[in-house]
Amino acid sequence: MILHENMVLQYIEDDLKIRVICIDDSKEFCYIVKLTGDTAIPKYMSMNEMKYLRDNNYLIRVTDPFAKSIIEEDISDEQKLIRDEYWEVVENIWYENKKEFLDKRSRNKIITNTSIKFDKNEKQVRRIITRFFQRGMTKNSLLFDYENSGARGKVRRAGGKKRGRKRACEKDGQIIEGINIDEVALNIIKTSIRLFYSKKEKKSLSDAHKYMLVKFYSDKLIFNNQKRNFVWDKSRIPTYREFVYWYHKFEDKKEDMLNRESKRYYELHKRELLANSTMDTFGPGSRYEIDATVADVYLVSRIDHKKIIGRPVVYVVIDVFSRLVCGIYIGLEGPSWLGAMMALDNVVEDKVEFCSRYGIEITSEKWPNSFLSEKILADRGEFEGYNVENLINNLNVKIENTAPYRGDLKGIVERNFRTINERIKHMTPGAIAKEYRERGDRDYRLDAVLDINEFTSIIIHEVIHHNNSIISNYPMDVELIKAEIAPVPCLIWNWGIANRRCAFKYVEKDIVRLNLMYRKKISITRKGIQFNSKMFYSCELAIQEGWFLKRVNEKINIVYDPREMNFIYIPINNGREFIKCNLLDKCSRYRDLSIEEITFLQELEKESINDYQDKQNQVHVDNIESAEKIIGKAKERAKFISSHSDAKRIKGIRENRMQEKEEIRSNEGFELERLSNKIKKPKDYVDVDNSEQLSKIDILKKVRGEKVGR
Structure with missing residues (x-):
């Protein structure tokens, strides 16, 4: 077991849990702290001692009891402050x-x-x-543990009694309580902040409060032939302290900075994640680069190989120190958080198991496993438009975004893309031969034969080839040259783990996925937990507690992996655990398909229905015409029936029904002619007249007191 920073260990004898907070660069000693106690004093401990305790099972690795997924939107402004x-x-x-x-x-x-x-x-x-x-x-x-606090983050209603701390001022012997900040007063405070504080003039909060009093809490009166503003007395206005309190309650630092300064000033001086072009990496995991590109190859659908689905998007995560490709993702998602999420998940995935899913057998030496890095350098496309605070604050991973139109700041991963793209371009059917086709040239899109799984297998082979090949222009360190390490990513990676400080973030795989997976709010219905209009899920807990009867139309938060839609997950216990929900059998046609393929299949279903719609309309019209003809003939026949009174027509319906039933039975009864002719009848065989037999049955019914025909 390799020690990493933030790893939690437990002594077997006394159940004491400790956390590794730092590993020295020499890897000869580390520092630990206890997870219990009022003060956590770092304790020096040699690696030999740790190794002895682990080898003799005095110390084992356990799950971090404090690891959880916290949604940034659920944290109040006061807690964030x-x-x-x-x-x-x-x-x-x-x-x-x-x-x-x-x-x-x-x-x-x-x-x-x-x-x-x-x-x-x-x-x-x-x-x-x-x-x-x-x-x-x-x-x-x-963050403090507010899970058990009541009315968390909710604004108390303004009632008759004054909220907050009592005022210490008096007037005519009575304490002036002031006003409750109700919806009207709160709206005035918000408006005043927008009008007087969040402006280029950069007024202070004190000045904004004074302007609010002039604008909303004063009367314009004529005094000495001049119009003047007279502010209301203390008992009718919000105090400056209340004004500041509600400002911080709904404070938006970014919005205020953009309004008071400028967007350029915010991007240059105050934004959370600044671009960094220096590659100050000392070992594996110091910094990863992540980027996406559209491959120059057209693919076909896995479901219907006649359908061309366009060009796939390839995501690559590469370690800057060793140039090892740590994770990939091939899909149909454009540059977005969803695609980056898949690539980061592949970073912590077991590579031997990952390759085996595509029929590729490798050893861990061919593609070593990795963990999350200390820093991730990304393009603006991957991490804009999605809330990445979960990744930053829960997993303590620093995100660095490059400036606009500065792909050169991620030169390592960009160069890797060009190399892979050029190699597969010349051997893959459906590849773009040149940017512009001349008149008469064959459309290269028609040559597409690979589906997304087959193309992924090709990329995996390219990654393995890259990780085990000599890379050009690598700045070899003196220590690498002394150790006779060739500039091969796998060799540099293994040497760095053994001889350099590794900046990996060791986090449980399930916790990583809970923070990376896509989130969605869906409804509970009688048909199941409804993901979209045609996909339904369930779990044992839902059946046991009767969700589909008691919690119908209730919204719940779920996380899911778009690559594997057989399951969705409901986070519980503040992100520490989850409930796994299975796709119902009635939706089995979507089993083992990705979200892209499910969407494509649903579009095909919709197209087939639309294509048949004209025929369906004609079937409806023909059906109506046939029914109307039959009804018309019946109405014409009714005109020639002798007239009877209504009472006479209604009388005897039951007897009429029995007669009609006997008539239908006599016409529908089976008679097997061919078989009966082959069978020889006995000499003493005598046919019985049916009419005589029926009359005997009627006599028996009369004897039993039953009315004939009932």
């Missing part, structure tokens, strides 16, 4: 002064300086860094 404030303390101690903090001789000095810098007492600083270590070393580990 406190979290970000605490995060500044953590950054100052852990990311800027780590070595001094780990040294027990200078640790108190760092804590004292931090408390002075951020105007906090030392005890509070110790609690903050303790929470960071014990709860998972992520930004969201600094």
Whole structure:
């Protein structure tokens, strides 16, 4: 078992859990903290001791008890404010002064300086860094446990009693309570912030409050022949403290910055993730590059090989230090979070198992497994338009976006794309031979024969070829040359793991997927958990608790993998666990299909129905005409029937029905002629007259007191 930062271990004897918070660059010792206690003091421990405890089963790896998936939208603004404030303390101690903090001789000095810098007492600083270590070393580990608090994030209704702290001012011997901030007052505060604060003039909150009083809480009166504004008394206006409170309650720092400064200023100085073109990587996992490109090959559908589905999108995740391709994804999604999610999931996936799904047998040496990196450098397309805070705050992965039109900042993955594209272009049917076809040239799209699975297999072979081949223009380190390591990604990767500091983020695979998978809110119906109009799911818990009777039309949050739609997952227990739901048998035609293929199949169904619609309309018309002809003949026949009174026509319906039934029976009764002719009748055989037999039955019915015909 290889140790990684943030890994949780447990002693067998006393059940004490510890977390590895740092591994020295020499890999000779590490630092650990206890997951229990008021203060988490880093403890020095040699790697030999750790190895002895693990080899003799005194210490085993366990699941992180604090690992969970927190949706950023569910965190209140107040909690975010406190979290970000605490995060500044953590950054100052852990990311800027780590070595001094780990040294027990200078640790108190760092804590004292931090408390002075951020105007906090030392005890509070110790609690903050303790929470960071014990709860998972992520930004969201600094959040308090508000799961059991009531009315979380909800604004209290304004009633008759004054909310908040009581005022200490009096008037005529009575305490002035002031006003409750109801919907009207709150709307005025929001409007005032928009009108007076979020503007290029950059007024302060104090000035914005004063302008609000002038605009909404004053009367215009004539005094000494001049119009003047007279502000209302204290009991009728919001105080400055209330104004600031509600501003922070609904504060949008990004929006305020864009309105008060400019978009350019925000992008250059204040945005969360700044582009970084320097490749300051020391070992595997320091930084990954991720990018997507449209392959120059046309594919056909897996469902119907006659259908051409266009060109696939290829995602590649590559390690900057070793140039090892750590993850890929081939699909039909354009540059978006969905495609990037698939590629990042493949990063933590077992590569031997992944290749076997496509019929490719490899060993782990051919394509080593990897974990999440410390940093990910991405193009703006992959991580714009989707909320990536879950990846940043829950998994502590830093996202760096390149500037617009700066593909050169991701030169490593861009070069890899060009190499792969050129190799497969010359041997794959349906490839784009040249950008513009001349008149009379054959349409290369008609040569498409590969489906998406077959094309994925080709890309996998190309990746294995790249990972085990010499790469040109690699800046060989002196240590690599001394170790006689050839510039081959797999060799550099393995050497870096053994000799350099690895910046991998060890996180449980299920937790990674919960933070990466696509989220959607769907409904519970009587037919099942409805994903779209034709796909329904269920689980044992839903059947046991009667969801499809008690919770009909209720909305629930689910996560799913678009590549594997046989299952969807319902996160529970704040993202620590999930409920697995299976696709129902009535939707079996969608089994083992991806979301793209399901959409394509549904479109085919819709097209087939539309194509038959004209014939269907004609069938309806012919059916109506046939029925009308029969009804018309019956009406004509009725005109020649002798007239009877209504009472006479209604009388005797039951007897008429029995007579009609006997007539139908006599006409419908089976008589097997050919078989009966071959059978010889006995000499003493006598045919019985049916009419005589029926009359005997009628006599028996009369004897039993039954009315004939009933």
